[in-house]
Amino acid sequence: MFTGIIEGLGSVSGYEKKARDIRLKIQTNAFDCTKIRLGDSIAVNGVCLTAVETGTDSFVADVSAETLSCTTFSNLEKGNPVNLEQALVLGTRLGGHLVSGHVDGVGAIKARSEVGESTRFQIEAPKELCRYIAAKGSICIEGISLTVNTIEGQIFEVNIVPHTMTRTTLQYCQQGQQVNLEVDLVARYLERLVLDGDNNILKNSGITLQQLQEAGYLN
Secondary structure, three states: OEOOOOOEEEEEEEEEEEOOEEEEEEEEOOOOHHHOOOOOEEEEOOEEEEEEEEOOOEEEEEEOHHHHHHOHHHHOOOOOEEEEEEOOOOOOOOOOOOEOOOOOEEEEEEEEEEEOOEEEEEEEOOHHHHHHOOOOOEEEEOOEEEEEEEEEOOEEEEEEOHHHHHHOHHHHOOOOOEEEEEEOHHHHHHHHHHHOOOOOOOOOOOOOHHHHHHOOOOO
16 A cells, blocks of 8 residues: 655666566665565556565566556656655555555546646546546545546546655656546445445435436436
8 A cells, every 4th residue: 555645756777578568677766775675565656566676776576468558657668757655654644545556547638737836737537437536535646646626527637736746757747648547445445335236335225326316426
């Protein structure tokens, strides 16, 4: 588990294709790589990866074909900057929100504009993810815990303060670029609990799907 609070930036220093998979080498001074243990989880642009090799200022991780198919990693190149976060340690402050590092889909930046000292991004999400995105709710973009300002159709907005801009890869993101998205864990499990399985809480509640649709809870 992660918090979505980026510890620092790294860069892709190695990109080796292995059949349908790839092996990434990430160079970074964001944290002490000598303290990374083999098997440790590290979020790279919001994707939970497992360290299989370590160096004094780098680590190596394998990326499966499945991960490549549902993230922006197929577009990575040597030299690209990446956001990094080590796994959450119990007992520390949870500054962002609970993030699994399991990317749900890829969005596209539709617009970028400056609003005062902050930067506003409009992002188009895949249609199937939109029901999990709510105004003032949490979303993870490229591994960064952010608050949704508004959502209309498939387009949602987030506001990026200068601190976040200067310490993450969002400073390099422009219109048309693809980004990794992970929706709030609570929204996914709530939908499962309410709508599916033997534990469907709608069965004995007197609430119908039609009532939920009329109230705007379902698309």
